[in-house]
Amino acid sequence: MNSVTINLKSIAFISLLTMSGLSYATQDCEKPNNSQQVFECSKVASTIANHVLNKAYKDLISRIREQYLPAPKLGDEYIEKIKKSQRTWITLRDSDCEIEVFIIEPGTQAYETTKNHCAARLTDARRSFLDSTSQH
Structure with missing residues (x-):
């Protein structure tokens, strides 16, 4: 990964945090001091991962539509x-994460955090x- 990609991802990450009202986490999540911060940061990480995944999914669908313009039925398939x-x-x-948290008391x-x-x-x-x- 080159530095431009890393910088763009960092900018996107900070922008998302700010837009989500989670900007406090940029500093606290680098070195959380207590279990509450670890918990809050885990929520931020999950939210951001889902947002980035959704974008990757939409980008993939767009790439496929573009690549399969000459054969739209194949693209749709x-x-x-x-x-x-x-x-x-x-x-x-979700099932794998349920396995990972199996021995931890639900609701805690x-x-x-683990989930x-x-x-x-x-x-x-x-x-x-x-x-x-x-990819091309």
């Missing part, structure tokens, strides 16, 4: 497979996959 895959992946992600801050971190981690991996799908 490809998009339907991606939509099905995405729905299946969401179920898998530790449970929610948020799991979702953010898996969502970021999925975003990478979508970003690499159907």
Whole structure:
């Protein structure tokens, strides 16, 4: 990854935090001092990961539509497979995170923090996959 990409991602991350009313987290999440900050940061990480994933998904659909202009039916078939895959992946992600938090008491801050971190981690991996799908 080059520095321009990293800087653009940093700008987008900070912009999203500010737009979401979560700007306090940019400083606190770098070095959280207590469990409440860790919990709040886990929510921020999950929210941002979902936002970035949604953008990657929309970008992928746009790339496919553009690439398959000469064969729109084939493009539509490809998009339907991606939509099905995405729905299946969401179920898998949620199930995997349930496994990760299984031994933690539901409803506790530790449970929610762990689940948020799991979702953010898996969502970021999925975003990478979508970003690499159907590249020129």
